Amino acid sequence: MQNKKIFINGDFYLVRPGGKRAQAVAVENGIINAIGTNRDISHLWRRGYKKYDLQKKFVLPAFNDAHLHLAAVGNFSKQVDLDGVDSLHSAVSIIKKAAAKLKPGQWLKGRGWNKNLWGGEFPDKNVLDKITDNPVALDSKDWHLLWVNSAALSCCNINRDTPDPPGGVIEKDDTGEPTGILKEQAVKIVYDRMPPLSYNDKIDSITEAQKKLLKLGIAGVGDFDTWPTVISELSELEKSCRLKLRICKMIYDNDFDEAVRSGFRTGKGSEHFRMGHLKLFSDGALGSQTALMFNPYRDSKNNYGVETLTQNQMEEFIAGAVKNGISVAIHAIGDKANFQSLNALGKYSGAFAKAGLIPRIEHAQILRKKDVGLFRKFGITVSVQPIHATSDRDVADKYWGKRARYAYAFRSMLESGANLAFGSDAPIENADPIAGIHAAVARKRANDDRPSWYPEEKIPVTKAIEAYTIGSAGACCFDDIAGSIEIGKRADFAVLSDDIVRMKPSDVYKAETLAAIIDGEFVYGKGNILW
Numbered sequence: 076m077q078n079k080k081i082f083i084n085g086d087f088y089l090v091r092p093g094g095k096r097a098q099a100v101a102v103e104n105g106i107i108n109a110i111g112t113n114r115d116i117s118h119l120w121r122r123g124y125k126k127y128d129l130q131k132k133f134v135l136p137a138f139n140d141a142h143l144h145l146a147a148v149g150n151f152s153k154q155v156d157l158d159g160v161d162s163l164h165s166a167v168s169i170i171k172k173a174a175a176k177l178k179p180g181q182w183l184k185g186r187g188w189n190k191n192l193w194g195g196e197f198p199d200k201n202v203l204d205k206i207t208d209n210p211v212a213l214d215s216k217d218w219h220l221l222w223v224n225s226a227a228l229s230c231c232n233i234n235r236d237t238p239d240p241p242g243g244v245i246e247k248d249d250t251g252e253p254t255g256i257l258k259e260q261a262v263k264i265v266y267d268r269m270p271p272l273s274y275n276d277k278i279d280s281i282t283e284a285q286k287k288l289l290k291l292g293i294a295g296v297g298d299f300d301t302w303p304t305v306i307s308e309l310s311e312l313e314k315s316c317r318l319k320l321r322i323c324k325m326i327y328d329n330d331f332d333e334a335v336r337s338g339f340r341t342g343k344g345s346e347h348f349r350m351g352h353l354k355l356f357s358d359g360a361l362g363s364q365t366a367l368m369f370n371p372y373r374d375s376k377n378n379y380g381v382e383t384l385t386q387n388q389m390e391e392f393i394a395g396a397v398k399n400g401i402s403v404a405i406h407a408i409g410d411k412a413n414f415q416s417l418n419a420l421g422k423y424s425g426a427f428a429k430a431g432l433i434p435r436i437e438h439a440q441i442l443r444k445k446d447v448g449l450f451r452k453f454g455i456t457v458s459v460q461p462i463h464a465t466s467d468r469d470v471a472d473k474y475w476g477k478r479a480r481y482a483y484a485f486r487s488m489l490e491s492g493a494n495l496a497f498g499s500d501a502p503i504e505n506a507d508p509i510a511g512i513h514a515a516v517a518r519k520r521a522n523d524d525r526p527s528w529y530p531e532e533k534i535p536v537t538k539a540i541e542a543y544t545i546g547s548a549g550a551c552c553f554d555d556i557a558g559s560i561e562i563g564k565r566a567d568f569a570v571l572s573d574d575i576v577r578m579k580p581s582d583v584y585k586a587e588t589l590a591a592i593i594d595g596e597f598v599y600g601k602g603n604i605l606w
Contacts, residue, residue: 079103080595081120082568083113085129088576090136090544091559093537102566105594110562133574135540136559137294137567137591138508141458141547142437142498145298145322146277146305149284151502155185158216161192167202174207182269183207186214186502188222191362191470197246200224200255212265217360218503221262223255231268233257240264242356242383259359259381277308285320289599291507292569292588295321295558297458297498297551299354299437301330313348319598321567323351323551325404328392340400341432342552346565349552352404352435353396356383358412361440361467364474366409369443372474380409389419393434397423402432404458408440410478417446421453428454435496435550438463441475441482450493456550457488458496461515461539462504468528479529485515486532496550497542508543512575513584515539521584536576536583566595 083099089110099116101109101124109116120126155173160166166188174183190197203211203224210227214220228234235251243260245253257265272280288296298305305324312318326334331353343350359365359381364372367380384392389405396403407416413436420427420434427434435456440463450457464483471479481487488495497515499506514520516536518527527533548558556565570590575583591599 077104079124080127081116081124082127082129083117084131085134086131086574087134087560089560090541091561100560102595105565107560107562107564107566129570132589133571135569135571136544137569137593138292138543139295139547139551139558140293140498140506141297141496141550142299142460143296143501143506144300145284145296146280146300148287148502148506149280155183156187157185158187163193163198171206174209177207177209181209183209183211187216188213189216189362197256198222212269215363216503217362219259219360219363219365221257221265223257223265227265228253231264233264244381258363258365259383277305281305281308281312288506289319289591292591293508294567294593295548295551295553297323297325297351299325301327309348313345318347319593321347321553321557323349325351325354327354335399341402346556351552352402353392354404355389355392356406357389357416358383358407358409360408361470367412368409369411373476386415386419389416390422393419393423397426397430400430402434404435404437406437408438410441410443413439413442414446417449417453417455420455421449424453441478442484444481447484447487448491450488451491456494456496458498458550460498460500460504461485462499462511464518465514465520466504484532485534489534489538494546495542496547498547509586510584512536512539512543516580516583536580566592568592
């Protein structure tokens, strides 16, 4: 049975070609087949098309978040939430309440603590040992540190004799005893011993995440959750037609061999579930002061961050990935990590192009000025999260000083010719694309009275929209069917309360998503926009 709709009386911003608009769009079986004025389209109503009046609302291609953690977004509410807690004392109170509800031996899991809000000092296992004898594992806000207690260390056989794993650090005190802080690859020791979520729990987490993202007008995502734990669940949701989002699934280095054997190839899949990139980590993060830098962090003589993979090690993975038709996305935060990652990918730029693959660098949070042009030179998409800039500005100034001039350098990237893809890194940050666009165009949070942070790196709203639509869809292998409003593409729309292109850039945050349409079907609607 054919499903025909016309959406009239809208203010459609098509994205491509740049700046063009339309009043109405016709859709048949989820595919756009006509674009024009109300007069151009309205006559189709007599041919069996159902009519929807969008009441002159501003309509964009539905957003695509190039980098988030899907199941974690849905599972967020099931863990102890320490995000934004501004003191260790307050954190202890929250942890105590959660620990009181535990069964004997049950793990207490949580996330979001930020030592930079607690005076910059790391907490230790002794704080948690006084709260509970149950094993406790709490991820830092940036997910690059794990705070555990003695019970968790014992469960994982981590003691004074345990060596640091490659690319990781088990922090120890002056006597050689583990403090309870694990950095970078060391966190995997605990992750591998923690009880996994059940199949049903994972299904629930994914569907809950989908519900949250659809409300934000997001139709597609690059999912960086661990591959083996959700691949079957995503397949099941797709087969049962419960998967509304378009998901580009990434894999990690420890999953690579299994993925190759199973036929994982970048771009392979359906209109709602496609294979993505091999994700590598070249360093840590700013918040944990483990991002790899050319020069030490301020107030430190010997902390250059953590090199989780050398350039040679990255090149070995890249060679194997390209050989098997898999593109690569490298996490790089520090300036040295970005330089090494750019050159590792650049060495294989010809091979990527020949295979029709587009590599990515994730975050690219701080660069040397002379390295900005390497993205375009090597054909590497820069996948960035603008909301990090407004969240991290104080920490960046504290630890990077004047080097932060080229932190989150979105305008410099654009002017160099780099292809930008925007995302949120949710649940680490807010998944709302409108908040992300505002961060890119205002370089400050809505409630921040200070001047914009390095305002020379602001970008126009139109460019931010492109990065959150066609740019991110391309980074996630969906630009053939999504990312712009064009004949032949899927009818994925976000209906907004305000025209964010024409409003004052600093006011963009005031807009909200009223409805989301995927494949021509309303998957979320607010107020009377459905009628």
